[in-house]
Amino acid sequence: MKYKIYRGFKYLAFAKALFILSSCNDSSRLEQEIAAIPIQSEIKLFHEEFAQATPDDLSSLKQEYSMLFPQRFADSVWIAKLTGADTIQMVLENAVMDRKFDYQKIHDEVDNVFRHVEYYFPEFETPDIVTVISQVDYRRQVTPTEAQLLIAIDTYLGNDHELYAGISNYQKQGLQIEHLPADVGLAYAYLFVKPSMDRSLLGSMVYHGKLHYVQELFAPQSTGAQIFNYAPEKFDFVVNNESQMWSFFVDENLLYNTNPKLQSRFILPAPFSKFYLEVDQNTPGGVGQYIGYRIVKSYMENNDTSLDAMLTLPADVIFNKSGYKPKQ
Helix, strand or coil: CHHHHHHHHHHHHHHHHHHHHHHHHHHHHHHHHHHCCCCCCCEECHHHHHHHCCHHHHHHHHHHCHHHCCCCCCHHHHHHHHHCCCHHHHHHHHHHHHHCCCHHHHHHHHHHHHHHHHHHCCCCCCCEEEEECCCCCCCCCEEECCCEEEEEHHHCECCCCHHHCCCCHHHHCCCEHHHHHHHHHHHHHHHHCCCCCCCCHHHHHHHHHHHHHHHHHHCCCCCHHHHHCCCHHHHHHHHHCHHHHHHHHHHCCCCCCCCCHHHHHHCCCCCCCCCCCHHHHHCCCCHHHHHHHHHHHHHHHHCCCCHHHHHHCCHHHHHHHHCCCCCC
């Protein structure tokens, strides 16, 4: 009997190895297909052009980059930045210059995201990439428009940069250039995932799960910590404690609860999630987003449904057909 069980384990291990190998081969073939998609985008270092310009250049800059010069601001505002009278602008320009970004690498990585977007949504039209100084607007690090992708380059100086000293640690986590592909992927995911009107905790979980699922498709080389904008040790926590968190949501009957306080406890970015337990300090904020992603991923693995079709499904349908089981 022991010998038979041993052989069974060997067979299961062998079958699992074959499945993993097959999945890796499929993934490799897919990535080769996506890599062959031609992309024609230009990266425009507007922040450098602006730093090197004089007031005499303002008219031409406004003509070429009209969307970056809102009419509500008088020319005197831009002239102050161009002449050094705006000292904050000077500090930020110098900090970006000192960072010595590899703009070719940035261009290549963003183009790779564009290829993935176009593969999954062929109607997508590749924009140009424009770098800007945003006064460290870390809530809008990347902004997609119809013709351009704006990158606030001063929000990628590194999460330990002295200019970020007044920003909360959980918000600083994403202020590093390694997070850029994941940020671009999420920015475009928002364009293809319609907001949910389901106010239950499950509805919010699955909505954000859709976002992160699509984000991962767009930026497959990003790490899980980058996808969810968690510190690595915080991401490890949610992975290792998924089953316990899920049990909490089920045992407390929270899945279909529409109490808006659940959004701040388990969905929105925060220093930590609020189970009101001693373990809270070890958690990242918004753990419900991770659980939602795992539900959506399980649904796509267990159902023959297209990406477009899945994105239209309500949360309860996705959950009920997902076969979701938390990792132990």
